[in-house]
Amino acid sequence: MSTDLTPLWDAPATAEFWPQDYQRTLLAQVDSTMAEARRMAPQASGSTWIMAQEQKAATGRRGRPWSQPKGNFAATLLLRVNDDPAQAALRSFSMAVALRQTLAMSVPPEQLSLKWPNDVLLAGGKVAGILLEAIGQGGRVDWVSIGVGVNLVAAPPLDQVEDGAFRPVAVADYGTPPSPQDFLFWLASHFGHQERLFKEFGFGPIRRLWLHDAARLGETITARLPNEEITGRFETVDENGYLVLTTAKGARAIAAADVYF
Numbered sequence: 001m002s003t004d005l006t007p008l009w010d011a012p013a014t015a016e017f018w019p020q021d022y023q024r025t026l027l028a029q030v031d032s033t034m035a036e037a038r039r040m041a042p043q044a045s046g047s048t049w050i051m052a053q054e055q056k057a058a059t060g061r062r063g064r065p066w067s068q069p070k071g072n073f074a075a076t077l078l079l080r081v082n083d084d085p086a087q088a089a090l091r092s093f094s095m096a097v098a099l100r101q102t103l104a105m106s107v108p109p110e111q112l113s114l115k116w117p118n119d120v121l122l123a124g125g126k127v128a129g130i131l132l133e134a135i136g137q138g139g140r141v142d143w144v145s146i147g148v149g150v151n152l153v154a155a156p157p158l159d160q161v162e163d164g165a166f167r168p169v170a171v172a173d174y175g176t177p178p179s180p181q182d183f184l185f186w187l188a189s190h191f192g193h194q195e196r197l198f199k200e201f202g203f204g205p206i207r208r209l210w211l212h213d214a215a216r217l218g219e220t221i222t223a224r225l226p227n228e229e230i231t232g233r234f235e236t237v238d239e240n241g242y243l244v245l246t247t248a249k250g251a252r253a254i255a256a257a258d259v260y261f
């Protein structure tokens with residue numbers, strides 16, 4: 001199913017400073033790093049980053065296909081947790097914050113913003129997406145898989161993006177893209193820090209960091225749910241990670257939706 005390339009990128013610098021909490025695997029080709037994480041979870045001894053140079057069947061949110069031009073970043077963090085599902089899901093905000101910090105090393109930071117629930121925008125276009133899956137039993141989550149796709153060298157063509165979706169952009173359009181290996185090193189370091197904050201202090205500091213860089217905070221946005229569309233002023237993201245909009249009929253806290261502005 002996949003070829004493990006890990007020894008090829010164990011360069012001394014990254015080997016020495018790699019965050020000790022995480023193992024890592026680099027695959028030349030795989031169907032999807034999310035699927036690989038599902039396969040690995042039963043035997044995994046600890047949290048593991050799984051990166052792939054090529055994915056044959058990558059998926060985005062809501063089962064949409066995810067296009068990965070060569071040289072772009074694709075990885076899944078199989079993260080060991082022991083949380084209830086609501087707590088586990090908040091890791092998408094930690095990853096969004098870590099992604100922003102990592103991207104800010106390559107593009108002008110003021111061009112980056114975070115779109116609820118878990119996209120990173122660069123100059124208003126989508127540069128990175130996050131996909132979360134929980135693995136567990138009996139109301140507890142044992143593992144959370146956090147998939148990350150970043151357009152480093154190329155954005156997928158517009159015709160491969162669904163109607164109404166945000167214009168895809170690449171790091172290369174605004175700066176010098178790092179190699180996927182270097183990107184992983186820094187992302188893992190930044191995420192490791194966010195995860196330590198989360199374990200020590202809970203969602204509070206992550207929420208504040210996320211809100212600091214939120215796109216369109218205080219402005220009118222539209223949340224599209226399966227059966228309704230809600231337009232209102234983007235007030236905040238609450239302590240559950242819900243989007244809070246003030247509408248003509250009062251405040252609404254929204255757990256899951258696609259957001260447009």
Ligand SMILES: O=C(O)CCCC[C@@H]1SC[C@@H]2NC(=O)N[C@@H]21
Nearest residue numbers: 032058059060061075129147149
């Ligand atoms: O829809 C989104 O915005 C989320 C995109 C997530 C894509 C990444 S690429 C690595 C991982 N493997 C997948 O199949 N999907 C995620």
